[in-house]
Amino acid sequence: MTALTEPTPEHLAELAGCLDAGGVLDAAADAAQPYLVEPRGLIRGRAAVILKPASTAQVAAILRLCHGHRIGVVPYGGGTGLVGGQVSPEGSGAGPRPVVLSLERMNRIRAVLPSDGAIIAEAGVVLADLQAAASGAGRLFPLSLAAEGSCRIGGNLATNAGGVQVLRYGTARDLCLGLEAVLADGSVLAGLKPLRKDNTGYDLRHLLIGSEGTLGVITAASLKLFPRPGEVVTAMLAVPSPDSAVTLLQTLREGLGDGVSAFELIAGQGIAFLAEFHPSRPDPLGGRPDWRVLVEITGPSGAGLTGRAETMLAELFEAGLASDGVLAANEAQRAHMWWMRETLPECNRRVGPVASHDISLPLSRIGRFIAEARDVVDGFGPSLRVNCFGHLGDGNLHYNVFPPEGGRVAGCRALAGPVRTAIHDLVHAHGGSFSAEHGIGRMKTGDLETYGDPAKLAAMRAIKAALDPRGILNPGAVLAG
Amino acid sequence: MTALTEPTPEHLAELAGCLDAGGVLDAAADAAQPYLVEPRGLIRGRAAVILKPASTAQVAAILRLCHGHRIGVVPYGGGTGLVGGQVSPEGSGAGPRPVVLSLERMNRIRAVLPSDGAIIAEAGVVLADLQAAASGAGRLFPLSLAAEGSCRIGGNLATNAGGVQVLRYGTARDLCLGLEAVLADGSVLAGLKPLRKDNTGYDLRHLLIGSEGTLGVITAASLKLFPRPGEVVTAMLAVPSPDSAVTLLQTLREGLGDGVSAFELIAGQGIAFLAEFHPSRPDPLGGRPDWRVLVEITGPSGAGLTGRAETMLAELFEAGLASDGVLAANEAQRAHMWWMRETLPECNRRVGPVASHDISLPLSRIGRFIAEARDVVDGFGPSLRVNCFGHLGDGNLHYNVFPPEGGRVAGCRALAGPVRTAIHDLVHAHGGSFSAEHGIGRMKTGDLETYGDPAKLAAMRAIKAALDPRGILNPGAVLAG
Numbered sequence: 001m002t003a004l005t006e007p008t009p010e011h012l013a014e015l016a017g018c019l020d021a022g023g024v025l026d027a028a029a030d031a032a033q034p035y036l037v038e039p040r041g042l043i044r045g046r047a048a049v050i051l052k053p054a055s056t057a058q059v060a061a062i063l064r065l066c067h068g069h070r071i072g073v074v075p076y077g078g079g080t081g082l083v084g085g086q087v088s089p090e091g092s093g094a095g096p097r098p099v100v101l102s103l104e105r106m107n108r109i110r111a112v113l114p115s116d117g118a119i120i121a122e123a124g125v126v127l128a129d130l131q132a133a134a135s136g137a138g139r140l141f142p143l144s145l146a147a148e149g150s151c152r153i154g155g156n157l158a159t160n161a162g163g164v165q166v167l168r169y170g171t172a173r174d175l176c177l178g179l180e181a182v183l184a185d186g187s188v189l190a191g192l193k194p195l196r197k198d199n200t201g202y203d204l205r206h207l208l209i210g211s212e213g214t215l216g217v218i219t220a221a222s223l224k225l226f227p228r229p230g231e232v233v234t235a236m237l238a239v240p241s242p243d244s245a246v247t248l249l250q251t252l253r254e255g256l257g258d259g260v261s262a263f264e265l266i267a268g269q270g271i272a273f274l275a276e277f278h279p280s281r282p283d284p285l286g287g288r289p290d291w292r293v294l295v296e297i298t299g300p301s302g303a304g305l306t307g308r309a310e311t312m313l314a315e316l317f318e319a320g321l322a323s324d325g326v327l328a329a330n331e332a333q334r335a336h337m338w339w340m341r342e343t344l345p346e347c348n349r350r351v352g353p354v355a356s357h358d359i360s361l362p363l364s365r366i367g368r369f370i371a372e373a374r375d376v377v378d379g380f381g382p383s384l385r386v387n388c389f390g391h392l393g394d395g396n397l398h399y400n401v402f403p404p405e406g407g408r409v410a411g412c413r414a415l416a417g418p419v420r421t422a423i424h425d426l427v428h429a430h431g432g433s434f435s436a437e438h439g440i441g442r443m444k445t446g447d448l449e450t451y452g453d454p455a456k457l458a459a460m461r462a463i464k465a466a467l468d469p470r471g472i473l474n475p476g477a478v479l480a481g
Numbered sequence: 482m483t484a485l486t487e488p489t490p491e492h493l494a495e496l497a498g499c500l501d502a503g504g505v506l507d508a509a510a511d512a513a514q515p516y517l518v519e520p521r522g523l524i525r526g527r528a529a530v531i532l533k534p535a536s537t538a539q540v541a542a543i544l545r546l547c548h549g550h551r552i553g554v555v556p557y558g559g560g561t562g563l564v565g566g567q568v569s570p571e572g573s574g575a576g577p578r579p580v581v582l583s584l585e586r587m588n589r590i591r592a593v594l595p596s597d598g599a600i601i602a603e604a605g606v607v608l609a610d611l612q613a614a615a616s617g618a619g620r621l622f623p624l625s626l627a628a629e630g631s632c633r634i635g636g637n638l639a640t641n642a643g644g645v646q647v648l649r650y651g652t653a654r655d656l657c658l659g660l661e662a663v664l665a666d667g668s669v670l671a672g673l674k675p676l677r678k679d680n681t682g683y684d685l686r687h688l689l690i691g692s693e694g695t696l697g698v699i700t701a702a703s704l705k706l707f708p709r710p711g712e713v714v715t716a717m718l719a720v721p722s723p724d725s726a727v728t729l730l731q732t733l734r735e736g737l738g739d740g741v742s743a744f745e746l747i748a749g750q751g752i753a754f755l756a757e758f759h760p761s762r763p764d765p766l767g768g769r770p771d772w773r774v775l776v777e778i779t780g781p782s783g784a785g786l787t788g789r790a791e792t793m794l795a796e797l798f799e800a801g802l803a804s805d806g807v808l809a810a811n812e813a814q815r816a817h818m819w820w821m822r823e824t825l826p827e828c829n830r831r832v833g834p835v836a837s838h839d840i841s842l843p844l845s846r847i848g849r850f851i852a853e854a855r856d857v858v859d860g861f862g863p864s865l866r867v868n869c870f871g872h873l874g875d876g877n878l879h880y881n882v883f884p885p886e887g888g889r890v891a892g893c894r895a896l897a898g899p900v901r902t903a904i905h906d907l908v909h910a911h912g913g914s915f916s917a918e919h920g921i922g923r924m925k926t927g928d929l930e931t932y933g934d935p936a937k938l939a940a941m942r943a944i945k946a947a948l949d950p951r952g953i954l955n956p957g958a959v960l961a962g
Contacts, residue, residue: 115731115845160680171678173687174655187936196875197652197841198914199641199691201921201929201959202941206654206687210680227735250596254708257781258739300738304785360678364596394677433679440682448682455668459948460683466947467940478682 004072004475006096007048011069015051015099018061023105025050027097035100038087039080040349043442045087047074047100054105056180056188056219062101063217063472064186072098072475075213077155078126080147082358083441085159085212085477098475103154106219110192112137114225118177118194122220123154130223139225142169142261146342154218160210162437164341167393168261168298169226171437173209178222181208183215184468192222207463212439213474215467229261230301233309234334237316238289238324242392243367245293248321249393252295255312259305262296263393264341269402270387273347274340284326284337293392294341344389348400352409354384355419357399359427360436366395369430376422377401380415396436399423424451445480485553485956487577488529492550496532496580499542504586506531508578516581519568520561521830524923526568528555528581535586537661537669537700543582544698544953545667553579553956556694558636559607561628563839564922566640566693566958579956584635587700591673593618595706599658599675603701604635611704620706623650623742627823635699641691643918645822648874649742649779650707652918654690659703662689664696665949673703688944693920694955696948710742711782714790715815718797719770719805723873724848726774729802730874733776736793740786743777744874745822750883751868754828755821765807765818774873775822825870829881833890835865836900838880840908841917847876850911857903858882861896877917880904905932926961 007015016024025032027047036045048071053059066073072095074088088098107124114137121130127148134141143156145163155161157179161172169175178191178198191205208216239245245265252260268290271283285292299305309327316322328334348356361369370388377384383404390398401419403412424434424447434447448457457479464471464479488496497505506513508528517526529552534540547554553576555569569579588605595618602611608629615622624637626644636642638660642653650656659672659679672686689697720726726746733741749771752764766773780786790808797803809815829837842850851869858865864885871879882900884893905915905928915928929938938960945952945960 113843113845115727116843118843160684162678162680166678173684183936183940187939189936189940190934191937193912193914194843195841195912195914195917197643197647197872197877197917199643199918199920200914200916200925201691201933201937202696202944203641203654203687203691204937204940206684207944210682210684215683227738229738246596255781255783257708257710257784300736302736303738303789308784360676362594362597362599362675364594391678396678431674431676433674433676433681435681436676436678437680439680444681452682453671455664455670456672456682456685458668459664459670459685462947463683463688463944466943 004096004472005070007069007071007099011071012049014065015049015062018058018065019051019053023052023054023058025052034079035076035102036087038084043084043087043089046090046094046097047088048097050100050102052102052105056182059182059217059219060186060188063182063184066099066472067185067470070470071472072096073472074098074100074474075158075217076100076102077123077158078147078151080151081155081159081441082438083443085439085441085474088476089442095475101217103152103219109133110220113194114139116194117225118222119225120192120194120220120222121153123152123218125153127151127153127156134225135228138228140228141223141225143172143175146345153221157209157218157221158211158213159439162391162394162396164262164264164391166391167263168258173206175224176205176209176221177224179205179208179218180220181216181218184470184473189216192220194222210439212441212478214464214478215473227300229298231299231303231305232334233297233306234328234337235295235313236284236292236326236337237295237322238285238292239322240320241367242291242370244321245291245392246363246366248293248316251316251321252312256297256308259297259299260295260393261298262294264294265389265392266292266294266341266344267388269385270344270347270389273351273387274343277347277350278343285324289324294337344387348387351402353400353402354409354412355401355416355423357420357423358436358438359399359432359434360394360396361427361430361432363395365430365432366392369426373399373423373426376426377419380419440478442477445478449480485577485953486551488550488552488580492552493530495546496530496543499539499546500532500534504533504535504539506533515560516557516583517568519565524565524568524570527571527575527578528569529578531581531583533583533586537663540663540698540700541667541669544663544665547580547953548666548951551951552953553577554953555579555581555955556639556698557581557583558604558639559628559632561632562636562640562922563919564924566920566922566955569957570923576956582698584633584700590614591701594675595620597675598706599703600706601673601701601703602634604633604699606634608632608634608637615706616709619709621709622704622706624653624656627826634702638690638699638702639692639694640920643872643875643877645743645745645872647872648744649739654687656705657686657690657702658705660686660689660699661701662697662699665951665954670697673701675703691920693922693959695945695959696954708781710779712780712784712786713815714778714787715809715818716776716794717765717807717818718774718776718803719766720772720774720803721801722848723772723851725802726772726873727844727847729774729797732797732802733793737778737789740778740780741776741874742779743775745775746870746873747773747775747822747825748867748869750866751825751828751870754832754868755824758828758831759824766805770805775818825868829868832883835882835884835890835893836897836904838901838904839917839919840880840913840915841875841877842908842911842913844876846911846913847873850907854880854904854907857907858900861900921959923958926959930961
């Protein structure tokens with residue numbers, strides 16, 4: 001790959017010529033600053049200009065120019081990514097400033113096709129708006145995550161977002177029937193057919209999904225819709241251990257089939273954080289158990305789901321798989337249980353983690369991993385606190401390490417790297433992944449080099465060079481160089 | 482890409498040196514002939530030698546040599562593919578003879594991991610054996626198709642096979658957690674982790690799945706297991722039209738959720754073929770309706786599924802969505818209904834089609850397409866017979882055109898090409914696919930050129946050149962040249 005260049009004033013004028021007046025934002029303007037920060041303030045970004053195309057044709061024109069002039073392009077969705085994929089950092093050796101390409105103005109729902117079980121949305125549609133459009137047509141679009149009020153579907157697809165309903169409905173990848181995308185040279189992949197089966201050549205859809213804007217810019221997607229569940233059972237259950245939570249999940253799935261749509265593990269430490277920052281909100285469970293799960297079971301109405309779920313839960317208590325539990329009796333109680341789960345990341349940010357890990361493990365290794373990881377953390381300091389929570393049904397844990405009670409993260413800064421390495425080493429030893437759902441971005445390129453399969457990395461580099469020979473797309477993301 | 486060469490005697494000796502004695506089969510031997518025919522006799526193949534590696538290391542050694550000497554390699558699974566992907570044809574302009582690489586000796590189940598919901602199988606495991614291994618562990622591996630007694634999982638993945646349970650469980654692609662594969666240069670991708678979520682770089686798994694052996698040779702896979710359904714309801718229902726069948730499906734899915742696991746459309750013509758070749762086997766429905774569906778609904782035991790399904794079916798009759806119907810009262814009746822569905826391809830072969838089409842359409846277009854396609858066929862001859870059947874729930878039809886009653890296919894041979902083009906044109910006009918589940922192979926490379934998205938084709942060529950720069954893998958398949 002040849003070196004990139006910084007756009008000259010002439011290039012910037014050419015780029016502005018691709019767009020209408022509302023499409024160009026000076027990178028020095030106040031309004032541009034939100035595009036240039038990582039959401040937790042971990043990276044300060046930079047750009048030559050922020051471009052906001054309003055159509056696929058405008059995206060194509062921009063990429064054609066950037067390809068011609070060898071200008072880097074950082075695609076930008078809702079800006080909520082947690083691995084720096086959307087921010088090109090300042091600093092020495094950062095190279096020429098790129099263009100930030102925000103898809104926010106491409107926010108139309110192009111078609112709602114309930115009888116095809118599909119919806120066609122542009123990349124800039126906010127996830128919550130997409131959910132609402134599906135709901136308005138009497139259907140469910142199941143992708144659901146804490147950032148849904150601001151993340152955009154193009155970014156969700158580019159990063160293969162996960163969230164709380166993966167257990168039943170899969171990740172963003174599994175919800176996508178087809179893509180429209182602009183490749184590095186400005187050519188447009190037109191793949192929006194709402195077909196369930198189409199074996200006509202290589203699956204570029206799946207190659208682009210999860211490639212974090214390094215192989216193409218997703219401009220629109222054809223997505224799956226599902227029947228809306230008529231009945232929802234939500235429960236919070238205290239469990240003796242993470243392993244018993246895994247057994248509990250398997251028992252529920254055997255008894256209720258695909259109906260188990262969410263299964264979230266929550267550690268007592270997370271509840272302690274909630275109590276610290278939101279003392280007026282009650283805990284439905286008494287005695288602050290070390291481990292609990294938030295379970296949601298959904299199904300069509302008239303299927304007697306609530307009764308069956310209640311019977312099963314009673315059996316779980318008898319079998320010792322749960323020691324306490326509360327069923328949400330109404331929507332307010334259900335919303336409160338989910339509020340608890342969804343507020344954990346905010347609490348984590350307020351405490352300030354020494355190190356955070358978005359990991360996945362084979363389900364059979366979860367219990368052993370959690371025990372061994374605690375030993376690893378103890379080796380750095382037995383009073384370090386751990387908030388381990390996440391999408392247990394997918395084997396996906398958010399394993400976050402915090403300073404001791406009353407301590408501040410500043411005092412532990414030197415531990416960040418070593419803790420992170422030790423935890424990732426342990427994950428690797430258990431056959432797990434150091435990035436379950438957040439991706440690689442710019443923060444985990446080193447982990448990919450360390451833990452990635454060398455043959456896979458070589459193939460990834462070959463594909464990157466084939467589809468983006470000048471390396472303009474999201475330079476520095478996923479593949480470090 | 483540079484030209485391939487035919488293996489010299491020295492090359493063949495080198496290749497044989499990679500294998501044990503049982504691994505080399507002379508291409509002229511009788512035992513080699515089954516590897517050199519298309520299952521319906523449509524293509525006569527050729528090879529310099531048949532190689533049967535027993536390990537991933539042997540596959541890697543073979544590919545390293547073939548890459549070095551520029552020898553073509555045709556990967557071979559169960560040989561049941563229907564688009565010629567597994568057979569390099571004889572004839573003028575065929576180029577140098579390739580090596581046929583059969584994975585049949587790599588037929589070990591490497592691990593059954595019920596608590597991880599996964600099974601790890603080598604590419605040569607016969608699909609039915611894989612289903613049995615899952616069943617032996619109290620789990621379900623849901624991929625199911627007519628060829629399951631002889632097709633092999635490596636071929637199923639290489640072609641992204643579909644079958645009768647896609648509606649609920651997805652295609653082969655959706656059932657795969659990870660792959661081990663050998664790339665053109667002999668490097669080995671080691672991706673067998675049984676993880677549900679792993680966002681660490683480009684998804685090479687999905688790129689290899691459906692690439693029909695042109696980007697790499699799949700040697701093993703980590704596959705999803707599901708709880709075995711405790712209750713199964715199977716019904717055959719006469720429907721007034723294909724459109725009412727689609728409405729019926731949507732109504733069932735709204736009422737029963739994900740429980741609808743199969744939904745097959747069968748035309749009266751197919752039943753007429755069955756009666757001709759299997760006159761002693763009864764039709765559960767009287768009056769030979771023009772259209773019927775075979776529906777299967779599954780769920781956990783104790784969920785009262787049978788009762789709910791019976792109630793729903795009664796409502797469907799009242800709503801006029803079904804005019805007649807039979808519920809399988811026991812396993813023998815269920816097996817008979819499925820035998821009817823699974824025997825249709827055999828009947829089609831015995832009649833001898835003028836043209837066959839494996840197509841998919843948006844569900845909302847099914848009814849219109851079927852009506853318009855009959856008009857198209859009538860334009861070639863109103864007495865031509867049509868057997869239209871398939872996986873309606875996925876929008877996937879097998880649309881087969883036959884000579885008039887008493888006529889022979891020989892008399893209609895000149896119609897084959899024009900009928901095929903006219904049907905594929907109509908599919909394209911309705912936003913459908915000319916290959917829903919069979920793939921491209923060597924028989925549909927022209928269709929891919931005609932109907933494929935030019936930007937997609939260019940990207941496919943770039944990826945092929947990047948991963949197989951010498952073009953040794955399955956030359957002539959998918960991309961014609």
